Amino acid sequence: MLTYALLVHAAPYSHQSALSALRFAETVVARGHRLKTVFFYHDGVHNASALMSPPQDEVHLADGWKRLHEVHGAELLVCVAAGLRRGVLDTSEASRHGLAAHSVEPPFELTGVGQLVDAMLANDRLITFAP
Amino acid sequence: MLLHLLNRSPQSLSVYRELGEAFGADDHLLLIEDACYAALPSASAALEPFGGRVSVLAEDLASRGLAERVSPAIAVVDMNGFLSLTESHQRCVSWF
């Protein structure tokens, strides 16, 4: 068994890469490996949007990521700097910035790039999916 | 020994050139997403620098209507094969 971390740069529904990342993540756990961390960076932060509402006959990316957290314990980390710029933020960041709305809910967590460095050091593999 | 993931069509010349520069003698290249188009016989020149150490992802070929058009020189792998490549290669880099 190996431990995996994924780095996701691609926005959902703009590029296949976000779907490729989810498909890869599901295969990691199906093969009995441990998916410890998914780090969303660049436009990938939009994968964490709680407001994502794709048509019913399309894959729901945020739900797919959440399932990996709920069933397999993968942590879903969103870069706070990349997220804030793009309007992807949770309740505490929203109140810190005096904003009425937020778009990130647990189990997605806003964190710093330092957590990406940690994930790189702590896991056997880091696989990047970019648009 | 690195696994290189590539997702751009062979029309994106610069990424192929830069990957060619980085590609080591024991490395392996996996074509995913739009890089599947590099697995067609017409694009064989784009893959020359990689000395036959190239695979392509079956699912992405099939969705693009390329399953029957893929060059016989290229190994076709499914998602399990993709995973196996990441198991056998300690390090993986992505070109986009």
Next chain:
Amino acid sequence: MTTFSDMETVSDVETVPQDLLIVLRHPPHGSQWLREGLDVALVAAAFGQRVGLLFQGDGVYALLKDQQAGALGQKGTHPQMAMLEMYDIDMLWVSETALAERELSADDLMLPMVPLNAEAVAELFARHPRTLIF
């Protein structure tokens, strides 16, 4: 004028592997790739990792002198480049091919760089335990 072709070809000493290699392939201003790649380099260095940078392809344009903040309010990446030294990021490599293709020489660049031929670029990838491409 010093050109890279006048310089000695790289030796092992100049490709000493760091903990993390960040490869920068995108030019400044047009996209966020360069900026967010440099952010990872600076944060990793702040976390005590030894970080090396390789500028490849259009990424070499990150090194051009005389860059400015954008008229559209973009900060640009030259302020981050100026911070590298403060973060002890001093292993700075550049693809010789990328410079030659763009008719650039050492005089055009804001920082002193170690030029690498194609073989040395492959060696750099082979020898680093961790690599991220932006």
